[in-house]
Amino acid sequence: MIIRVRSHEGMHRVELLQKLAPMMNAPTPDSIILTREAGSQQMLADFEKSLLSLGFKHGDMLFASVAASARPSVEPTSTHATTSSTASFVQQESVDNQLEKDDGLIKRRRDGGFCKHGANSMCEYCMPIEPFDAAYLAEKKIKHMSFHAYLRKVLSENKIRGDISSSLPVNMPLPLEDLDYHVNGHAQWPEGICTKCQPSAVTLQRQPYRMVDNRSNDVPLGIKAVVEAIYEPKQAWEEDGIKLAIDSPEFDAEIAHANTAAELCGLKVVGMVLYRRHANSYFLTSLECRLAAYMELKHPNACRWARSGQFGSKFVTCCISGNQDGDIDVTAWQLSNSAMAMQAADLIVPSSVPSKMCVQEPTKTRYVPDVFYKYTNEYNLPVTANAKPAFPVEYLLVNLTHGFPNEPNPLFKSEGPFYIENREHLHQVQTLGLVKNHIAGAQGSLDKMAALLSDFHFLVYLSSLDILSADNVKLIGRIITAETPEMSAQLTDELLASDGWQTLSLMLQEASESDLNHGAGSAMDTGDSSDGFSSGAQNTSSAGGGSGHSSSPWACRHCTFENSPANDSCDMCALPRD
Known part of the structure; x- marks a missing residue:
């Protein structure tokens, strides 16, 4: 049985009166006043009873309102009236703040065929044009304008002018809104839908x-x-790909830990990599x-x-x-x-x-x-x-589009890469013995130690051990991002003298030989994965075993990817070695 209920929020159709509270933005069901007639002072008691016991039939109508004492003191602002007072609290990325300060105008030179003025003047043929200019985009064969060029276009169409990096005027409607194909209205589908809340085609x-x-x-x-x-x-x-437990708490915790390590180096997640093509x-x-x-x-x-x-x-x-x-x-x-x-x-x-x-x-x-x-x-x-x-x-x-730098200047400079995480199936296991082996050649040299610390996978593993303090881990991030080798060496000296590093050193001395050789493979291997980190303007191998091949890395004859000597198939294209 369904009863119709009319309120200031519109018409509702409900099976249970308790469902009225979220529809009417009421704090609790008890705060709703129910009457048989509009404006009646006779309230319906026994709210918890069934509709049938109250004497109603299918299709009957009630009138509902929220008790004055239960109403919020300030009415909520409509989503279509969101203004700068709320937008001012949005923490944009630094790249967006930087680009908002750029006028974005495309400078043009004086056209000798059309410009009739002097060198210090300009006309419609040589004056700067907007970054969303359709003729310019067509001339340069740009299929997709940048987001900030699109933003300038939207602001222009909404007659919002001036320095967009400045504070927004109060009560100014904000022009951007993400698409939403949910049924949003008085009641969630299928209980209610109207032309206002129904998504368009x-x-x-x-x-x-x-x-x-x-x-x-x-x-x-x-x-x-x-x-x-x-x-x-x-x-x-x-057989047909990989499986990620992206909805599990364990996956979220793992990625959060990697994100924390990345933030210490001024990095953030920018995407994921898919391979096996x-x-x-x-x-x-x-x-x-x-x-x-x-x-x-x-x-x-x-x-x-x-x-x-x-x-x-x-x-x-x-x-x-x-x-x-x-x-x-x-x-x-x-x-x-x-x-x-x-x-x-x-x-x-x-x-x-x-x-x-x-x-x-x-x-x-x-x-x-x-x-x-x-x-x-x-x-x-x-x-x-x-x-x-x-x-x-x-x-x-x-x-x-994508590209590779002509003069690479990577943030992580370690020449002896640490084992990549989560490769146990390839017999590559991150252990304390591997940490001991990784830093063994840097004893007595601050520069070499700073270079070996400059490895993202090494940083993530060290931070997961709970041996180093949070300040020690932050110090490693400062070593990686130091502007000069001298500053990096100075910070490394500070790290080596810390209590946390001394504790780690004692534990490394006790690391067994089996830990040192556990999962031994080529530590020079690299690979692709699912979550990438970036900075700036934004931003496998297995143990040896009787394969019968040489012990040196081999290049795939199909895609040229350099593989571990223990691999019988290419890690990049999955095609066989022979």
Whole structure:
């Protein structure tokens, strides 16, 4: 039996009167006043009794209000009226604050063919243009403008002018709002829905901006992610890929620990790396798209111009693969804001075809709006197609460019890399014996010790031992980020004299020979993983065993990746050694 209830929040249909409290923003069910007629002073007692025992029939109507004593003293601000008073508390990243101070204007030289003025004047042919200028973007073949260029465009359209880095005017509506495909209203679906809370139809199209760029002179106000280290979380190997327990408390605790170590070096998570690619695989499958959208939702971008204080995400997904020329190739992507919203509302699900994403079927508890996508047919005409039951994954992607520095200047400078974490299945185990072996050659030299400490995996392991104090671990972060070798050596001397390091040294002296050789393999191996860290403007191998091959590293003849001598297949492309 369903009863209709009319209140200042609108019309509700309920089975249990106790469900009225969240619908009416009432603190408790007892604070709701129920009457049979509008404006009546006769309150209904026995609130806890069933509707049937109160004498109601299916479809009857009640009138409800919240007791004056239970109402909040200040009415909540509408989400559409969020102003600078709330946005001022948003802690944006330093790169966003820096770019907001840049005018972003594209300077142009005097045009000898059209400019008729002197050298100290300008006209419409040589005056600076906005970073979102359509003609400039088309000329430079820029498919996606930078986020801050898009922000300038939105502010211009909303007639918000002046220095956007200054304080925002009070009561000014904020122009950005993330997409939301949930049913948000008086009652959650399926109990209630109306034209106001019903999500509109979704039309997938190319996103005009991207949150991260590989910045060049042709991309105004661009942002780049600089990868300094790669952390490998625990993962289970499957025949068709890897399995991550991303919803478990253990996984969250592990990543939080790695994040803490990264923050000591001025780093933050910027994305994840996917690999195990070959000629017959897809660069980004529908399952990986959904994972990328999930990770972007877990790493929202703080933005003071958004009504919620968040807009999009800077989280990047990279695919590592060998190309047809036998070289290592990197492809970088982001999932669009539409993809993030569809993932948040549980509207999409991977399909058995890697290049297709399925639209969920509606259920009694899941409302699914109409979803469409546009394409150009064989007659070069635009066509709008229904995305159900499936649509190509490229409608969810925003591609990024990438590059490698001509003169690398890595943050971590250790020439003897420490074992990478979570590689027990490859017989590489981080132990105190391995720590002893890692620093053995640096005794008596502060410079060598500082260089060996400059290893992200070594820092994460040392911080996990609970032997060094928090101040000791912070000191290692200062050694890694020191501006000069002299400062790094001075801080290293301070670390070696600390009580925590002295305790560690005593424990290393007691480290058994078995610990020293446990999981012995090539410590020079590197690998790819799932969570990357970046700084600045943002930001395998196994033990030996009778393989019959030489003891030196070997380069894969398919993708040229250098592998451990103990490996019978390539860690990059998974193809056999012979």
